[in-house]
Amino acid sequence: MLAALLDLLSDWRLPVAVVGYGLGTLLLAGLLRLADHYLQVAPLSHWIFENLLVPALQALFLLLFLVLLLRSLYGLGEAPAWSSLFDAPGRLSSLVNWLVVLSVLAAMVPAIGRRLEWVIPVQGILMLAMLFHRLAQAQGVTAYRLWPGWAEALEIVVLTFLGVWLARRLTGLADLVLHDRWRIADGARLSGPLLTVLFQLPALAVYGHALTRQLSA
Numbered sequence: 001m002l003a004a005l006l007d008l009l010s011d012w013r014l015p016v017a018v019v020g021y022g023l024g025t026l027l028l029a030g031l032l033r034l035a036d037h038y039l040q041v042a043p044l045s046h047w048i049f050e051n052l053l054v055p056a057l058q059a060l061f062l063l064l065f066l067v068l069l070l071r072s073l074y075g076l077g078e079a080p081a082w083s084s085l086f087d088a089p090g091r092l093s094s095l096v097n098w099l100v101v102l103s104v105l106a107a108m109v110p111a112i113g114r115r116l117e118w119v120i121p122v123q124g125i126l127m128l129a130m131l132f133h134r135l136a137q138a139q140g141v142t143a144y145r146l147w148p149g150w151a152e153a154l155e156i157v158v159l160t161f162l163g164v165w166l167a168r169r170l171t172g173l174a175d176l177v178l179h180d181r182w183r184i185a186d187g188a189r190l191s192g193p194l195l196t197v198l199f200q201l202p203a204l205a206v207y208g209h210a211l212t213r214q215l216s217a
Contacts (some may be wrong), residue, residue, distance in 0.1 A: 001155060004075065004205035011072035013079075017065050022194050024061035028054060029189040058116070058193065059099050059123055065197060066127055066204070073128065073201075073208035074135070085134045098130060116193055117164045117171075121200045125156075125207055132211045141215055148210035156203045163199035170195050 008014060032054065039046035071079035129146045136144050148156065174191035 001159075001202065001206055004209045005202055007072040007075050007209075008069070008201055008205055011069060013068050014072070017068040018194070018198070020068070021061055021065045021197060024057075024064075025190060025193045028057060028061075028193075029186075031057075032189060055119075056099070058119075062120060062123055062197065063099060063127055066124065066131070069201075070131065070135075070208075073205050074132070074212040075205075075209040076212060080135055080138070085131060085138065099127075117167050117196045120193065120196045121160045121163065121203060124197075124200055124204045128204060128208050128211070132208070136215065139215060144211070144214045146211070148207055152206055152210040155206050159203035159206060160200065163196070163203060167192070167196040167199045 032050070035046055035049045039049060066073065067085075070076070132144075132146070136142075147153070171188050171192040174195070175186070175188045178190065
């Protein structure tokens, strides 16, 4: 875990990814506020927007965030070329299709559909698995597993639960600060997704490093 964290913290792309994801979160919060204001008279349109379009955009922003950090999440010597992941015929369209399916299904799961603190780590693990599949194919590796191993799986579960707990606590605190200082209502929409992603990075990095060890085995 320490090596994975050091890789993340030393990656110059991390601030870029955080700022980009933060801007995406800000955009979504603005769109949700507009939808709440203008689509209340059209319940079906509001439902489609909130339950289909917004989850798909959230998943897209998460995918871009992870792609920017692939080198450190997988513990690679250098960042893989985007062409190795997306240039082959059908690769990008297939990934986008899976992205939409995952986002819609996650939003409809009764227990976690409305809880981004659980949706994000699940989607993140699945996205890293799909991206690793592309990476292994690009390197000509055919024998690999997407299961990280029991020790790593336990570590991932512990880090995921810890990340969820920390994100919930700090999101509540950020909501109070944003409301008290700047009169921003529902500040959790702004801070929650970004804090969740940041606190799930250790779990995602442990999974990514566990997968990559197969490439050098």
